[in-house]
Amino acid sequence: MTTHLAYADLHCHLDLFPDFASAVEEIERAKVYALTVTTTPRAWPRNRELTENKRYVRAALGLHPQLVQDHADDIHLWEMYLAETRYVGEVGIDRGPRYYRSLDKQKDIFAHVLQSCGRAGDKILTVHSVRSARIVLDLVEEHLPARAGKVILHWFTGSKSEAQRAVELGCHFSINTQMASNERGRELIRSLPCDRLLTETDSPFTQIDGRTASPLDIGKSVQLIAELLKSTPEEVAAIVFENLKRLLGTSSMGET
Numbered sequence: 001m002t003t004h005l006a007y008a009d010l011h012c013h014l015d016l017f018p019d020f021a022s023a024v025e026e027i028e029r030a031k032v033y034a035l036t037v038t039t040t041p042r043a044w045p046r047n048r049e050l051t052e053n054k055r056y057v058r059a060a061l062g063l064h065p066q067l068v069q070d071h072a073d074d075i076h077l078w079e080m081y082l083a084e085t086r087y088v089g090e091v092g093i094d095r096g097p098r099y100y101r102s103l104d105k106q107k108d109i110f111a112h113v114l115q116s117c118g119r120a121g122d123k124i125l126t127v128h129s130v131r132s133a134r135i136v137l138d139l140v141e142e143h144l145p146a147r148a149g150k151v152i153l154h155w156f157t158g159s160k161s162e163a164q165r166a167v168e169l170g171c172h173f174s175i176n177t178q179m180a181s182n183e184r185g186r187e188l189i190r191s192l193p194c195d196r197l198l199t200e201t202d203s204p205f206t207q208i209d210g211r212t213a214s215p216l217d218i219g220k221s222v223q224l225i226a227e228l229l230k231s232t233p234e235e236v237a238a239i240v241f242e243n244l245k246r247l248l249g250t251s252s253m254g255e256t
């Protein structure tokens with residue numbers, strides 16, 4: 001008997017690969033569900049064009065917090081395109097040393113994104129929260145209650161208590177292999193409820209076996225979770241797929 005595992009990469013950047021169009025086609029052929037995020041709404045028309053009518057690849061409309069310092073005005077463009085997609089990202093907050101000085105601006109932009117998503121309804125957001133879990137969760141709690149939209153915390157590195165708060169707010173977590181590079185990260189992953197687990201690669205920003213990762217490496221994220229939870233890849237892939245279907249509110253991925 002052959003087992004067909006359904007894989008899903010909920011956070012990758014296909015438009016940063018050397019050949020975006022080929023990357024999309026390769027993932028379609030591999031039948032990996034992939035949510036490709038954008039860092040600027042300026043990339044949206046091309047992302048929409050390459051992903052419309054695709055079976056497995058979906059594009060998310062983003063304005064990356066690391067770009068807010070110099071490109072905050074792009075929020076108007078982001079707003080203009082919002083009605084064209086259910087998926088939003090990469091958005092969020094980065095309080096790392098290089099981006100700290102734009103923190104107030106980032107908060108304004110992220111609050112605006114959450115409010116717009118709440119008004120539009122039914123959006124799914126993939127959210128960056130580097131050194132800012134508390135701020136991100138405060139803003140989500142204030143501006144996007146669980147019934148108004150769904151938040152996936154991507155590459156979450158907050159504390160276990162912050163993760164617990166995120167669970168209470170209805171958030172999901174997309175897990176990549178680099179999150180397990182230290183014991184703190186592994187312990188965090190083990191602490192998450194199974195029904196909130198999703199998988200990601202964040203490719204091309206991650207490495208697998210010393211080379212740049214791609215969404216086709218998503219099996220490694222599944223394997224990692226299986227090891228940490230003392231489960232099997234088959235079981236974890238099935239759990240992630242069920243979580244994704246529930247998140248999307250549909251039994252057929254092709255209809256989203």
Ligand code: MN
Binds near residue numbers: 013037090202
């Ligand atoms: Mn990313």
